[in-house]
Amino acid sequence: MLRRMLAAAAMAGALGLGSVSPAAADNGVVCPAIGDCSVGVTVPGKPGGTTTSDTGTGGSNGSRRCQDTLLNVEVPCYLKDLGWWSPNCYFKVMEPQPPAGDPAWQGHKPGDGAVYDAYCPDEGPPVQWRAAPPPGMDGGVDPAQLAAEAVRRLPIDGPDIGIVPEPGTTGVVGMPVWLWNRTSPRTWGPAAESVSAGGITVTATAHVSQIVWDMGDGHTVTCGAGTPYKESEGAKESPSCGYRYATTSNGDEGNVFWVTATATWDVHWGGGGQRGDLTTTRSSQVQLRVGEVQVLGQ
Known part of the structure; x- marks a missing residue:
C-alpha cells in the first residue's frame, strides 16, 4: 500500500x-x-x-x-x-x-x-x-461524433451537371436527353477529411455510389456518372444515363423543368479504435425548357 x-x-x-x-x-x-x-x-x-x-x-x-x-x-x-x-x-x-x-x-x-x-x-x-x-x-471524445464532424467537413459537392439539351436551349418532346456528372474529387470522389480531439483522430473517406435525377416532370432516373455527350453522337441515346420527355415544360413555373441531380455519397470512417459506414447526399439543379416540334403546313 x-x-x-x-x-x-x-x-x-x-x-x-x-x-x-x-x-x-x-x-x-x-x-x-x-x-x-x-x-x-x-x-x-x-x-x-x-x-x-x-x-x-x-x-x-x-x-x-x-x-x-x-x-x-x-x-x-x-x-x-x-x-x-x-x-x-x-x-x-x-x-x-x-x-x-x-x-x-x-x-x-x-x-x-x-x-x-x-x-x-x-x-x-x-x-x-x-x-x-x-x-x-x-x-x-466519441469517435462517432468526430466522424459526423469529419463528414460535415468533407470537400464534396452535388454533381457538376452535364446535360444535353443544354440549359438556355430548348429540347424537344420525345428526343433523347443526355445526363452526366463532370467528375472530380469534389463531385465523385474519393474525398477525405480528418478531425482530431482528445488524442483521437477520425478520418472519413467518401465516394459517390449513385446519382438520382429528378427530371421535374414527376419522373426520376438513377445512374452512375453517366457518359459525356459528343457532337458526333447526333440524336443517339446515351449509353448509360438518358431520358425522353413525354410532355412539354409549358405550364410549369417559368415554363421550364427544374432538373435536380442528387448524389449519394458512401462514407467510411475509422479512428479511435472504432469504424463505421454512413451515407450523405448533395444536390445540384439546372433549368431545362422542353417544347414540341412545330409542323408547318404547305
Whole structure:
C-alpha cells in the first residue's frame, strides 16, 4: 500500500496535481488541474456551391469530475499526453492501432475492440486491449461524433451537371436527353477529411455510389456518372444515363423543368479504435425548357 501511495504521490508531483492552472490542450480539450473537463470541436462552415444543408458546428461533452479511488483524491479527467482517467489509470487509444497479429491484440482482430496506451499509478500493464472503451472514457471524445464532424467537413459537392439539351436551349418532346456528372474529387470522389480531439483522430473517406435525377416532370432516373455527350453522337441515346420527355415544360413555373441531380455519397470512417459506414447526399439543379416540334403546313 505504501509503495502504491508513493507511486501515486510521485505521479501527482510529476503532473503537478493541485498546482496546475486550467489550460487548453492543442486539440480543443480544456481541463483544470482538478475538477471539470470539457471537450469542444469547432468546425468551419462548408464552402457553398451546392444545395446542401450541411454546416460545420462543434459541440461539448459537458463536464464531469474524476477521482482516484485508491487514494480518494480528485484527479484531472484528461491529460494531453496520457488520455482519459478511468479508475485507476489514464487511457489513450493507441494511434495508429497495432497491425494484425500484434501481441497487443491478445488474439483479437483489428476492429474488434481497441488497443489502449495505459498509465497506471498502481503499475498496471502499459498497453491494454479492451472490447469496449474503459469506463469513464464515455465522458470523453466519441469517435462517432468526430466522424459526423469529419463528414460535415468533407470537400464534396452535388454533381457538376452535364446535360444535353443544354440549359438556355430548348429540347424537344420525345428526343433523347443526355445526363452526366463532370467528375472530380469534389463531385465523385474519393474525398477525405480528418478531425482530431482528445488524442483521437477520425478520418472519413467518401465516394459517390449513385446519382438520382429528378427530371421535374414527376419522373426520376438513377445512374452512375453517366457518359459525356459528343457532337458526333447526333440524336443517339446515351449509353448509360438518358431520358425522353413525354410532355412539354409549358405550364410549369417559368415554363421550364427544374432538373435536380442528387448524389449519394458512401462514407467510411475509422479512428479511435472504432469504424463505421454512413451515407450523405448533395444536390445540384439546372433549368431545362422542353417544347414540341412545330409542323408547318404547305
